Amino acid sequence: MFETKTYDDPVVLAPAIRERWEFLETSSAAAVLRSVCPDEWADITEVLEQFALDPRQWLKAGGNRGDIAKEIDDMFAHRGWREIRVDIHTEGILYAKNNEEVGRLPVVKQEGYLVDNFKGRVALDVEWNAKDGNLDRDLSAYRAWHEAGVISAAVLITQDRLPLKELAQELWKDYQNTLLESYRNPKLPIDLSTSTTTNLDKAALRVRRGVMGTCPLLVVAATRSTWNGQPFVP
Template sequence: MTRSYDNPDVIPPGIRSRYQWAESGNAAAILNAVARVEFAELLQVLDDFELHPNEWLRAGGNKGDLTAALDQRFRALGWEETRIDFEVRGYLHTDFHAQGVRTEGRHIEEVPALYARGYRVDNYKGRMIVDIEWNAKDGNLDRDLSAYRSWHENALIDGAVIITKDRGNLRGLAERLWMEYQQTLPPDQQNPKLPIDLKTSTTTTLANAEDRLLRGGSGTCPVLLVGVSASSWDGSPFTGG
Protein backbone atom coordinates (compact mmCIF):
# COMPACT_ATOMS: atom_id res chain seq x y z
CA MET A 1 0.00 0.00 0.00
CA THR A 2 1.19 3.49 -0.84
CA ARG A 3 0.28 7.04 0.21
CA SER A 4 0.78 9.30 -2.80
CA TYR A 5 -2.54 10.98 -1.90
CA ASP A 6 -0.67 12.72 0.94
CA ASN A 7 1.29 14.76 -1.62
CA PRO A 8 -0.35 18.22 -1.74
CA ASP A 9 0.65 18.52 -5.39
CA VAL A 10 -1.50 15.46 -6.12
CA ILE A 11 -4.51 16.08 -3.86
CA PRO A 12 -5.04 19.56 -2.35
CA PRO A 13 -5.07 19.52 1.47
CA GLY A 14 -8.62 20.86 1.60
CA ILE A 15 -9.89 17.80 -0.25
CA ARG A 16 -7.46 15.39 1.40
CA SER A 17 -8.76 16.31 4.88
CA ARG A 18 -12.44 15.72 4.06
CA TYR A 19 -12.11 12.04 3.17
CA GLN A 20 -10.31 8.90 4.26
CA TRP A 21 -7.98 7.38 1.68
CA ALA A 22 -6.17 4.22 0.72
CA GLU A 23 -4.47 3.13 -2.49
CA SER A 24 -2.35 0.58 -4.26
CA GLY A 25 0.47 1.29 -6.68
CA ASN A 26 0.62 5.06 -6.06
CA ALA A 27 -2.76 5.31 -7.74
CA ALA A 28 -3.38 8.99 -6.99
CA ALA A 29 0.00 10.08 -8.37
CA ILE A 30 -0.29 7.86 -11.43
CA LEU A 31 -3.80 8.95 -12.34
CA ASN A 32 -2.83 12.58 -11.75
CA ALA A 33 0.01 12.08 -14.24
CA VAL A 34 -1.57 9.96 -16.98
CA ALA A 35 -5.26 10.93 -16.72
CA ARG A 36 -4.90 14.56 -15.75
CA VAL A 37 -8.29 15.77 -17.03
CA GLU A 38 -10.23 12.87 -15.52
CA PHE A 39 -8.38 13.03 -12.21
CA ALA A 40 -8.97 16.78 -11.98
CA GLU A 41 -12.68 16.15 -12.54
CA LEU A 42 -12.70 13.53 -9.78
CA LEU A 43 -11.20 16.12 -7.43
CA GLN A 44 -13.77 18.67 -8.57
CA VAL A 45 -16.62 16.29 -7.72
CA LEU A 46 -15.09 15.47 -4.33
CA ASP A 47 -14.52 19.15 -3.59
CA ASP A 48 -18.14 20.04 -4.41
CA PHE A 49 -19.67 17.08 -2.57
CA GLU A 50 -21.01 17.41 0.96
CA LEU A 51 -22.73 14.80 3.10
CA HIS A 52 -26.30 16.03 3.68
CA PRO A 53 -28.02 14.16 6.54
CA ASN A 54 -31.46 14.42 4.91
CA GLU A 55 -30.10 12.51 1.89
CA TRP A 56 -27.78 10.19 3.75
CA LEU A 57 -29.93 9.11 6.73
CA ARG A 58 -32.65 7.79 4.49
CA ALA A 59 -33.56 4.15 4.06
CA GLY A 60 -32.65 3.09 0.54
CA GLY A 61 -30.91 0.52 -1.56
CA ASN A 62 -27.63 0.42 -3.40
CA LYS A 63 -28.39 3.52 -5.47
CA GLY A 64 -30.02 5.97 -3.08
CA ASP A 65 -30.11 9.75 -3.14
CA LEU A 66 -26.48 10.13 -2.14
CA THR A 67 -25.00 7.85 -4.78
CA ALA A 68 -27.35 9.18 -7.46
CA ALA A 69 -26.19 12.71 -6.65
CA LEU A 70 -22.56 11.69 -7.08
CA ASP A 71 -23.29 9.91 -10.36
CA GLN A 72 -25.10 13.00 -11.64
CA ARG A 73 -22.06 15.14 -10.93
CA PHE A 74 -19.92 12.84 -13.06
CA ARG A 75 -22.55 12.71 -15.82
CA ALA A 76 -22.49 16.50 -16.02
CA LEU A 77 -18.75 16.25 -16.77
CA GLY A 78 -19.17 13.72 -19.55
CA TRP A 79 -18.61 10.47 -17.65
CA GLU A 80 -20.81 7.54 -18.66
CA GLU A 81 -21.98 4.24 -17.22
CA THR A 82 -20.05 1.78 -19.36
CA ARG A 83 -19.68 -1.95 -19.91
CA ILE A 84 -16.15 -3.02 -20.83
CA ASP A 85 -15.83 -6.20 -22.93
CA PHE A 86 -12.67 -7.43 -24.56
CA GLU A 87 -11.46 -10.23 -26.82
CA VAL A 88 -8.20 -12.16 -26.66
CA ARG A 89 -6.79 -13.88 -29.75
CA GLY A 90 -4.01 -16.46 -29.80
CA TYR A 91 -1.73 -17.83 -32.53
CA LEU A 92 0.34 -21.03 -32.46
CA HIS A 93 3.66 -20.89 -34.35
CA THR A 94 5.32 -24.21 -35.31
CA ASP A 95 7.87 -25.65 -37.76
CA PHE A 96 10.53 -23.05 -37.00
CA HIS A 97 13.25 -22.00 -39.46
CA ALA A 98 15.89 -19.29 -39.62
CA GLN A 99 14.81 -16.13 -41.38
CA GLY A 100 17.72 -13.71 -41.33
CA VAL A 101 18.64 -13.07 -37.70
CA ARG A 102 15.24 -14.28 -36.52
CA THR A 103 13.60 -17.67 -36.18
CA GLU A 104 10.04 -17.86 -37.49
CA GLY A 105 7.41 -20.56 -37.66
CA ARG A 106 6.37 -21.75 -41.11
CA HIS A 107 2.98 -22.80 -39.82
CA ILE A 108 0.69 -20.42 -37.95
CA GLU A 109 -2.61 -21.56 -36.52
CA GLU A 110 -5.16 -19.22 -34.95
CA VAL A 111 -6.81 -20.60 -31.83
CA PRO A 112 -10.43 -19.72 -31.02
CA ALA A 113 -10.78 -16.19 -29.66
CA LEU A 114 -11.77 -15.68 -26.05
CA TYR A 115 -14.50 -13.07 -25.64
CA ALA A 116 -14.80 -11.72 -22.10
CA ARG A 117 -18.06 -10.00 -21.34
CA GLY A 118 -17.61 -7.36 -18.65
CA TYR A 119 -20.08 -5.58 -16.40
CA ARG A 120 -21.22 -2.00 -16.16
CA VAL A 121 -19.03 0.40 -14.22
CA ASP A 122 -20.68 3.47 -12.76
CA ASN A 123 -18.52 6.12 -14.40
CA TYR A 124 -15.95 5.81 -17.19
CA LYS A 125 -14.08 8.47 -19.12
CA GLY A 126 -10.81 8.42 -21.01
CA ARG A 127 -9.02 5.44 -19.47
CA MET A 128 -10.22 5.87 -15.88
CA ILE A 129 -13.04 4.29 -13.87
CA VAL A 130 -14.90 5.69 -10.86
CA ASP A 131 -17.26 3.25 -9.13
CA ILE A 132 -19.50 4.29 -6.24
CA GLU A 133 -19.93 1.32 -3.90
CA TRP A 134 -22.05 2.59 -1.04
CA ASN A 135 -24.41 -0.07 0.23
CA ALA A 136 -23.85 -3.12 -1.95
CA LYS A 137 -22.79 -6.57 -0.78
CA ASP A 138 -19.04 -6.57 -0.16
CA GLY A 139 -18.63 -9.33 -2.76
CA ASN A 140 -18.97 -6.52 -5.32
CA LEU A 141 -15.50 -5.39 -4.28
CA ASP A 142 -13.99 -8.73 -5.34
CA ARG A 143 -15.71 -8.42 -8.70
CA ASP A 144 -14.57 -4.81 -9.11
CA LEU A 145 -10.92 -5.40 -8.28
CA SER A 146 -10.70 -8.56 -10.37
CA ALA A 147 -12.15 -6.72 -13.36
CA TYR A 148 -9.85 -3.72 -12.89
CA ARG A 149 -6.90 -6.08 -12.78
CA SER A 150 -7.90 -7.81 -16.01
CA TRP A 151 -8.68 -4.57 -17.85
CA HIS A 152 -5.42 -2.99 -16.73
CA GLU A 153 -3.35 -6.03 -17.70
CA ASN A 154 -4.96 -5.88 -21.14
CA ALA A 155 -4.12 -2.16 -21.46
CA LEU A 156 -7.75 -1.02 -21.43
CA ILE A 157 -7.58 1.29 -18.39
CA ASP A 158 -4.94 3.30 -16.53
CA GLY A 159 -6.51 2.84 -13.12
CA ALA A 160 -9.69 2.99 -11.06
CA VAL A 161 -11.25 4.78 -8.11
CA ILE A 162 -13.82 3.44 -5.65
CA ILE A 163 -15.85 5.91 -3.61
CA THR A 164 -17.38 4.25 -0.57
CA LYS A 165 -18.22 4.93 3.07
CA ASP A 166 -15.96 4.91 6.11
CA ARG A 167 -18.51 2.92 8.12
CA GLY A 168 -17.04 3.18 11.61
CA ASN A 169 -16.39 6.89 11.27
CA LEU A 170 -19.89 7.62 9.96
CA ARG A 171 -21.69 5.49 12.52
CA GLY A 172 -20.84 7.80 15.39
CA LEU A 173 -22.02 10.85 13.46
CA ALA A 174 -25.23 9.12 12.38
CA GLU A 175 -26.10 8.07 15.93
CA ARG A 176 -25.58 11.62 17.22
CA LEU A 177 -27.63 13.27 14.46
CA TRP A 178 -30.42 10.70 14.83
CA MET A 179 -30.55 11.13 18.61
CA GLU A 180 -30.76 14.92 18.25
CA TYR A 181 -33.59 14.52 15.75
CA GLN A 182 -35.50 12.12 18.03
CA GLN A 183 -35.39 14.71 20.80
CA THR A 184 -37.45 17.04 18.59
CA LEU A 185 -40.28 14.49 18.29
CA PRO A 186 -43.11 13.68 20.70
CA PRO A 187 -42.18 10.75 22.94
CA ASP A 188 -44.67 8.40 21.26
CA GLN A 189 -43.04 9.03 17.86
CA GLN A 190 -39.45 8.53 18.91
CA ASN A 191 -37.53 5.55 17.54
CA PRO A 192 -33.96 4.86 18.65
CA LYS A 193 -33.19 2.65 15.64
CA LEU A 194 -31.22 4.27 12.81
CA PRO A 195 -33.05 4.27 9.45
CA ILE A 196 -29.90 2.95 7.77
CA ASP A 197 -27.70 -0.01 8.68
CA LEU A 198 -24.20 0.99 9.76
CA LYS A 199 -23.59 -2.09 11.88
CA THR A 200 -23.39 -4.72 9.14
CA SER A 201 -19.79 -5.40 8.17
CA THR A 202 -20.61 -7.34 5.00
CA THR A 203 -21.46 -4.34 2.81
CA THR A 204 -19.09 -2.22 0.75
CA THR A 205 -16.98 -0.09 3.07
CA LEU A 206 -13.56 1.50 3.05
CA ALA A 207 -12.21 -1.11 5.47
CA ASN A 208 -13.45 -4.01 3.35
CA ALA A 209 -12.05 -2.49 0.17
CA GLU A 210 -8.70 -1.78 1.80
CA ASP A 211 -8.51 -5.37 3.07
CA ARG A 212 -8.91 -6.64 -0.48
CA LEU A 213 -6.24 -4.28 -1.76
CA LEU A 214 -3.88 -5.57 0.92
CA ARG A 215 -4.52 -9.10 -0.35
CA GLY A 216 -3.48 -8.04 -3.84
CA GLY A 217 -6.93 -8.24 -5.38
CA SER A 218 -6.22 -5.51 -7.94
CA GLY A 219 -2.89 -6.96 -9.08
CA THR A 220 -0.77 -4.27 -10.73
CA CYS A 221 -3.76 -1.99 -11.44
CA PRO A 222 -3.50 1.29 -9.50
CA VAL A 223 -6.63 1.65 -7.38
CA LEU A 224 -7.55 4.64 -5.23
CA LEU A 225 -10.11 4.29 -2.43
CA VAL A 226 -12.01 7.35 -1.23
CA GLY A 227 -13.93 7.00 2.03
CA VAL A 228 -16.75 9.46 2.74
CA SER A 229 -16.44 10.26 6.43
CA ALA A 230 -17.76 12.57 9.15
CA SER A 231 -15.36 15.19 7.79
CA SER A 232 -17.46 15.23 4.60
CA TRP A 233 -20.58 16.31 6.57
CA ASP A 234 -22.03 19.72 5.70
CA GLY A 235 -22.76 20.53 9.36
CA SER A 236 -26.55 20.54 9.01
CA PRO A 237 -28.90 18.57 11.30
CA PHE A 238 -31.18 15.75 10.23
CA THR A 239 -34.73 17.09 10.03
CA GLY A 240 -36.50 14.09 8.57
CA GLY A 241 -37.03 15.88 5.26
Protein backbone atom coordinates (compact mmCIF):
# COMPACT_ATOMS: atom_id res chain seq x y z
CA MET A 1 0.00 0.00 0.00
CA PHE A 2 1.36 3.37 -1.04
CA GLU A 3 -0.02 6.15 1.17
CA THR A 4 0.53 9.48 -0.55
CA LYS A 5 -0.50 13.12 -0.12
CA THR A 6 -0.91 14.59 -3.59
CA TYR A 7 -4.02 16.38 -2.31
CA ASP A 8 -1.64 18.77 -0.50
CA ASP A 9 -0.40 20.04 -3.89
CA PRO A 10 -2.30 23.28 -4.63
CA VAL A 11 -2.14 22.46 -8.33
CA VAL A 12 -4.05 19.23 -7.66
CA LEU A 13 -6.52 20.51 -5.07
CA ALA A 14 -7.41 24.09 -4.20
CA PRO A 15 -6.16 25.01 -0.70
CA ALA A 16 -9.62 26.32 0.23
CA ILE A 17 -11.06 22.83 -0.29
CA ARG A 18 -8.12 21.15 1.43
CA GLU A 19 -8.74 23.25 4.54
CA ARG A 20 -12.38 22.16 4.83
CA TRP A 21 -11.93 18.37 4.65
CA GLU A 22 -9.60 15.67 5.96
CA PHE A 23 -8.03 13.32 3.42
CA LEU A 24 -6.39 9.91 3.21
CA GLU A 25 -4.93 8.76 -0.07
CA THR A 26 -3.28 5.74 -1.66
CA SER A 27 -1.30 5.56 -4.89
CA SER A 28 -1.52 9.31 -5.64
CA ALA A 29 -5.29 9.10 -6.13
CA ALA A 30 -5.97 12.85 -6.26
CA ALA A 31 -3.25 13.43 -8.86
CA VAL A 32 -4.42 10.39 -10.85
CA LEU A 33 -8.01 11.66 -10.85
CA ARG A 34 -6.95 15.15 -11.92
CA SER A 35 -4.77 13.83 -14.75
CA VAL A 36 -6.69 10.77 -15.98
CA CYS A 37 -10.29 11.71 -15.13
CA PRO A 38 -10.34 15.53 -15.28
CA ASP A 39 -14.10 15.88 -15.81
CA GLU A 40 -14.93 13.61 -12.88
CA TRP A 41 -12.31 15.35 -10.72
CA ALA A 42 -13.92 18.70 -11.54
CA ASP A 43 -17.28 17.31 -10.34
CA ILE A 44 -15.73 15.99 -7.13
CA THR A 45 -13.95 19.23 -6.28
CA GLU A 46 -17.11 21.25 -7.02
CA VAL A 47 -19.12 19.11 -4.61
CA LEU A 48 -16.43 19.35 -1.92
CA GLU A 49 -16.31 23.11 -2.39
CA GLN A 50 -20.08 23.59 -2.23
CA PHE A 51 -21.18 21.09 0.41
CA ALA A 52 -21.41 22.36 3.98
CA LEU A 53 -22.51 20.39 7.02
CA ASP A 54 -25.82 21.83 8.20
CA PRO A 55 -26.77 21.02 11.83
CA ARG A 56 -30.46 21.10 10.88
CA GLN A 57 -29.91 18.00 8.73
CA TRP A 58 -27.00 16.45 10.57
CA LEU A 59 -28.48 16.54 14.09
CA LYS A 60 -31.99 15.55 13.06
CA ALA A 61 -33.28 12.47 14.90
CA GLY A 62 -33.80 9.52 12.54
CA GLY A 63 -32.31 11.26 9.53
CA ASN A 64 -28.58 11.35 10.21
CA ARG A 65 -27.26 8.91 7.65
CA GLY A 66 -29.95 9.26 5.03
CA ASP A 67 -30.20 13.03 4.82
CA ILE A 68 -26.48 13.76 4.63
CA ALA A 69 -25.73 10.95 2.17
CA LYS A 70 -28.73 11.81 0.02
CA GLU A 71 -27.73 15.47 -0.16
CA ILE A 72 -24.23 14.57 -1.38
CA ASP A 73 -25.53 11.87 -3.75
CA ASP A 74 -28.00 14.37 -5.23
CA MET A 75 -25.17 16.81 -5.88
CA PHE A 76 -23.37 14.15 -7.90
CA ALA A 77 -26.56 13.02 -9.66
CA HIS A 78 -27.05 16.62 -10.81
CA ARG A 79 -23.64 16.33 -12.47
CA GLY A 80 -24.47 13.12 -14.34
CA TRP A 81 -23.25 10.50 -11.88
CA ARG A 82 -25.41 7.38 -11.53
CA GLU A 83 -25.95 4.56 -9.07
CA ILE A 84 -24.46 1.58 -10.90
CA ARG A 85 -23.86 -2.11 -10.27
CA VAL A 86 -20.59 -3.38 -11.71
CA ASP A 87 -20.47 -7.10 -12.55
CA ILE A 88 -17.26 -8.69 -13.83
CA HIS A 89 -17.29 -11.72 -16.14
CA THR A 90 -13.92 -13.39 -16.70
CA GLU A 91 -13.36 -15.89 -19.52
CA GLY A 92 -10.21 -17.93 -20.13
CA ILE A 93 -9.38 -18.70 -23.77
CA LEU A 94 -6.82 -21.41 -24.60
CA TYR A 95 -4.45 -20.93 -27.56
CA ALA A 96 -1.98 -23.36 -29.09
CA LYS A 97 1.55 -22.33 -29.99
CA ASN A 98 0.44 -21.35 -33.50
CA ASN A 99 -2.13 -18.97 -31.96
CA GLU A 100 -5.00 -21.29 -32.82
CA GLU A 101 -7.85 -21.20 -30.34
CA VAL A 102 -8.24 -24.68 -28.88
CA GLY A 103 -10.73 -24.18 -26.06
CA ARG A 104 -12.43 -21.96 -23.58
CA LEU A 105 -12.75 -22.18 -19.83
CA PRO A 106 -16.10 -21.63 -18.13
CA VAL A 107 -16.97 -17.98 -17.60
CA VAL A 108 -16.45 -16.87 -14.02
CA LYS A 109 -19.13 -14.36 -13.02
CA GLN A 110 -18.51 -11.96 -10.15
CA GLU A 111 -21.69 -10.12 -9.26
CA GLY A 112 -21.08 -6.69 -7.84
CA TYR A 113 -23.23 -4.34 -5.81
CA LEU A 114 -24.69 -0.90 -6.34
CA VAL A 115 -22.06 1.80 -6.01
CA ASP A 116 -23.58 5.12 -4.91
CA ASN A 117 -22.07 7.14 -7.74
CA PHE A 118 -20.31 6.07 -10.93
CA LYS A 119 -19.12 8.14 -13.87
CA GLY A 120 -16.45 7.58 -16.48
CA ARG A 121 -13.82 5.45 -14.75
CA VAL A 122 -14.47 6.57 -11.19
CA ALA A 123 -16.48 4.86 -8.43
CA LEU A 124 -17.59 6.96 -5.47
CA ASP A 125 -19.49 5.96 -2.33
CA VAL A 126 -20.88 8.11 0.46
CA GLU A 127 -20.62 6.18 3.74
CA TRP A 128 -22.09 8.38 6.44
CA ASN A 129 -22.67 6.74 9.81
CA ALA A 130 -23.42 3.33 8.30
CA LYS A 131 -22.14 0.03 9.72
CA ASP A 132 -18.36 -0.06 9.34
CA GLY A 133 -18.61 -3.46 7.64
CA ASN A 134 -19.71 -1.55 4.55
CA LEU A 135 -16.12 -0.42 4.18
CA ASP A 136 -14.90 -4.00 3.67
CA ARG A 137 -17.39 -4.41 0.83
CA ASP A 138 -16.54 -1.05 -0.74
CA LEU A 139 -12.76 -1.35 -0.60
CA SER A 140 -12.64 -4.94 -1.86
CA ALA A 141 -14.89 -3.99 -4.77
CA TYR A 142 -12.72 -1.01 -5.70
CA ARG A 143 -9.63 -3.18 -5.75
CA ALA A 144 -11.30 -5.84 -7.90
CA TRP A 145 -12.63 -3.27 -10.35
CA HIS A 146 -9.25 -1.57 -10.61
CA GLU A 147 -7.44 -4.85 -11.19
CA ALA A 148 -10.00 -5.71 -13.89
CA GLY A 149 -9.38 -2.36 -15.58
CA VAL A 150 -12.90 -1.01 -14.92
CA ILE A 151 -11.90 2.05 -12.88
CA SER A 152 -8.87 4.30 -12.67
CA ALA A 153 -9.51 5.36 -9.07
CA ALA A 154 -12.11 5.33 -6.30
CA VAL A 155 -13.39 7.91 -3.83
CA LEU A 156 -14.99 7.37 -0.43
CA ILE A 157 -16.73 10.27 1.34
CA THR A 158 -17.27 9.83 5.08
CA GLN A 159 -16.84 11.67 8.40
CA ASP A 160 -14.06 12.39 10.87
CA ARG A 161 -15.95 11.04 13.88
CA LEU A 162 -14.35 12.55 16.98
CA PRO A 163 -14.09 16.19 15.81
CA LEU A 164 -17.69 16.04 14.62
CA LYS A 165 -18.82 14.47 17.88
CA GLU A 166 -17.21 17.33 19.82
CA LEU A 167 -18.83 19.88 17.50
CA ALA A 168 -22.25 18.24 17.88
CA GLN A 169 -21.97 18.34 21.65
CA GLU A 170 -21.08 22.04 21.56
CA LEU A 171 -23.95 22.90 19.20
CA TRP A 172 -26.43 20.88 21.24
CA LYS A 173 -25.30 22.50 24.48
CA ASP A 174 -25.67 25.96 22.96
CA TYR A 175 -29.18 25.07 21.80
CA GLN A 176 -30.14 23.71 25.23
CA ASN A 177 -29.04 26.97 26.82
CA THR A 178 -31.71 28.77 24.80
CA LEU A 179 -34.46 26.67 26.42
CA LEU A 180 -36.14 26.92 29.75
CA GLU A 181 -34.39 24.65 32.23
CA SER A 182 -37.39 22.33 32.53
CA TYR A 183 -37.24 21.63 28.76
CA ARG A 184 -33.52 20.93 28.54
CA ASN A 185 -32.21 17.52 27.51
CA PRO A 186 -28.45 16.84 27.63
CA LYS A 187 -28.74 13.82 25.34
CA LEU A 188 -27.93 14.37 21.68
CA PRO A 189 -30.81 13.63 19.28
CA ILE A 190 -28.56 11.23 17.33
CA ASP A 191 -26.16 8.55 18.56
CA LEU A 192 -22.54 9.60 18.03
CA SER A 193 -21.14 7.46 20.81
CA THR A 194 -20.41 4.32 18.81
CA SER A 195 -17.15 3.91 16.92
CA THR A 196 -18.41 0.95 14.85
CA THR A 197 -19.74 3.15 12.07
CA THR A 198 -18.18 4.27 8.82
CA ASN A 199 -15.65 7.02 9.51
CA LEU A 200 -12.14 8.13 8.64
CA ASP A 201 -10.45 6.09 11.37
CA LYS A 202 -12.19 2.87 10.35
CA ALA A 203 -11.29 3.44 6.70
CA ALA A 204 -7.67 4.21 7.63
CA LEU A 205 -7.34 0.95 9.59
CA ARG A 206 -8.33 -1.03 6.54
CA VAL A 207 -6.37 0.98 4.01
CA ARG A 208 -3.18 0.78 6.05
CA ARG A 209 -3.47 -3.00 6.15
CA GLY A 210 -2.93 -2.88 2.40
CA VAL A 211 -6.38 -4.00 1.29
CA MET A 212 -6.33 -1.64 -1.70
CA GLY A 213 -3.34 -3.16 -3.45
CA THR A 214 -2.33 -0.64 -6.10
CA CYS A 215 -5.82 0.84 -6.54
CA PRO A 216 -5.72 4.63 -6.11
CA LEU A 217 -8.19 5.55 -3.36
CA LEU A 218 -9.09 8.96 -2.00
CA VAL A 219 -10.90 9.01 1.35
CA VAL A 220 -12.52 12.38 2.06
CA ALA A 221 -13.87 13.06 5.54
CA ALA A 222 -16.09 15.86 6.76
CA THR A 223 -14.71 17.51 9.86
CA ARG A 224 -15.30 20.61 11.95
CA SER A 225 -14.19 22.88 9.11
CA THR A 226 -16.90 21.40 6.86
CA TRP A 227 -19.59 22.86 9.14
CA ASN A 228 -21.53 25.79 7.70
CA GLY A 229 -21.08 27.82 10.89
CA GLN A 230 -24.78 27.89 11.73
CA PRO A 231 -26.20 26.94 15.14
CA PHE A 232 -28.54 24.02 15.63
CA VAL A 233 -32.15 25.13 15.17
CA PRO A 234 -34.80 22.38 15.11
